[in-house]
Amino acid sequence: MRMVDLIEKKRDGGELTTEEINFIIEGYTKDEIPDYQVSALAMAIFFKDMTERERADLTMAIVNSGETIDLSAIEGVKVDKHSTGGVGDTTTLVLAPLVAALDIPVAKMSGRGLGHTGGTIDKLEAIAGFHVEISKEEFVDLVNRHKIAVIGQSGNLTPADKKLYALRDVTATVNSIPLIASSIMSKKIAAGSDAIVLDVKTGAGAFMKTAEDAKELAQAMVRIGNNVGRKTMAVISDMSQPLGYAIGNALEVKEAIDTLKGNGPKDLEELCLALGRQMVFLANKAASLEEAEEKLREVIRSGKALEKFKEFIADQGGDPSVVDHPEKLPQAAYQIEVPAKEDGVVADIIADEIGTAAMWLGAGRATKESDIDLAVGLMLNKKVGDPVKAGESLVTIHANREDVKDVVEKIYANIRIADHAEAPVLVHDIVTE
Ligand code: URA
Numbered sequence: 288m289r290m291v292d293l294i295e296k297k298r299d300g301g302e303l304t305t306e307e308i309n310f311i312i313e314g315y316t317k318d319e320i321p322d323y324q325v326s327a328l329a330m331a332i333f334f335k336d337m338t339e340r341e342r343a344d345l346t347m348a349i350v351n352s353g354e355t356i357d358l359s360a361i362e363g364v365k366v367d368k369h370s371t372g373g374v375g376d377t378t379t380l381v382l383a384p385l386v387a388a389l390d391i392p393v394a395k396m397s398g399r400g401l402g403h404t405g406g407t408i409d410k411l412e413a414i415a416g417f418h419v420e421i422s423k424e425e426f427v428d429l430v431n432r433h434k435i436a437v438i439g440q441s442g443n444l445t446p447a448d449k450k451l452y453a454l455r456d457v458t459a460t461v462n463s464i465p466l467i468a469s470s471i472m473s474k475k476i477a478a479g480s481d482a483i484v485l486d487v488k489t490g491a492g493a494f495m496k497t498a499e500d501a502k503e504l505a506q507a508m509v510r511i512g513n514n515v516g517r518k519t520m521a522v523i524s525d526m527s528q529p530l531g532y533a534i535g536n537a538l539e540v541k542e543a544i545d546t547l548k549g550n551g552p553k554d555l556e557e558l559c560l561a562l563g564r565q566m567v568f569l570a571n572k573a574a575s576l577e578e579a580e581e582k583l584r585e586v587i588r589s590g591k592a593l594e595k596f597k598e599f600i601a602d603q604g605g606d607p608s609v610v611d612h613p614e615k616l617p618q619a620a621y622q623i624e625v626p627a628k629e630d631g632v633v634a635d636i637i638a639d640e641i642g643t644a645a646m647w648l649g650a651g652r653a654t655k656e657s658d659i660d661l662a663v664g665l666m667l668n669k670k671v672g673d674p675v676k677a678g679e680s681l682v683t684i685h686a687n688r689e690d691v692k693d694v695v696e697k698i699y700a701n702i703r704i705a706d707h708a709e710a711p712v713l714v715h716d717i718v719t720e
């Protein structure tokens with residue numbers, strides 16, 4: 288097989304065979320096929336697309352380029368959740384104990400990464416003593432006994448994706464549905480769960496800016512998952528404004544605790560229930576989505592979900608008393624209010640820009656080397672659709688520096704007040720095939 292012939296075939300709209308796709312990904316992983324040929328192929332895929340079969344084959348070729356996680360020692364149906372990324376997205380911290388409280392095993396492998404705030408692991412490390420440096424054996428044992436554990440990313444998972452993603456980044460080929468879908472799904476499949484619930488975000492703070500694009504991506508990923516034998520569903524959710532009120536690490540831990548107590552922000556609770564009911568259903572713990580949702584509400588009401596969170600924290604060395612005493616979480620030195628300049632209704636809180644303001648405070652990493660400040664971030668006091676009077680606080684800045692003029696300006700530039708506005712629809716669509 289010659290790579291040049293495969294590039295030509297795709298350039299002319301042909302369909303690559305399973306063997307051809309395996310040849311390309313194996314050759315690229317081993318540095319036998321050069322970047323310039325793979326970038327030409329990526330551009331051909333960008334314009335000519337891939338069939339469903341090609342997409343599934345590409346995903347599995349990427350999975351097979353490295354190690355995979357074997358969760359077979361864990362009893363029950365393992366359901367993973369993945370979000371395509373947003374601002375102030377605290378759902379994992381809520382969903383993991385919520386679902387585990389229904390005896391569904393949550394075996395979560397998580398990363399740190401870049402962004403407006405840290406990843407799930409960074410957030411959890413705001414709890415004194417909590418750590419994810421546990422052995423594989425301990426991880427499996429915790430999930431079997433208590434149904435929940437989080438471990439840091441280890442091993443050589445999907446090396447082909449790392450190379451391909453970096454190459455796409457510099458060849459204007461990131462924005463291709465078959466390439467995005469196979470990239471995301473390969474990582475989820477390599478992580479070993481039996482079923483996958485996807486939260487595909489749409490809006491200013493999302494990778495996919497329009498609901499149509501988000502739906503196309505969701506469908507592509509759901510089909511890949513189902514075609515390779517992992518039950519997969521997707522929820523398409525709004526990310527035009529940040530999720531919940533908190534954007535920051537310790538602030539989001541507190542928000543997750545509030546939500547597990549049944550006192551969280553309405554939108555965060557609604558999304559957690561929308562995702563959670565799919566997870567419960569895919570785990571065969573309910574006969575219908577309605578029954579699944581009722582079970583989730585019941586473990587919030589009874590306090591079982593909160594108890595599960597405490598157990599989880601204690602299991603991994605953390606101090607569970609933060610649940611009853613959130614003031615023990617890292618606190619920023621300064622709290623600065625940002626008052627509204629006029630009366631009206633909040634019409635826009637541009638998610639990605641507000642997320643960047645939180646990053647400027649130190650809540651997230653701009654580069655891999657950046658340090659993160661777990662205490663800082665933003666608390667929204669208003670959401671889109673809320674009436675506001677001049678002088679009322681729109682946002683409380685939690686900072687460890689006294690001068691926050693840059694952040695205040697960024698906030699004013701990205702919160703719009705109008706005469707009329709309505710809260711956006713949170714859950715746009717559910718994709719099951
Ligand atoms: N996120 C991924 O992991 N891969 C992509 O290709 C795009 C977004």
Ligand code: CA
Pocket residue numbers: 374375376377529530531532533534539542
């Ligand atoms: Ca939040």
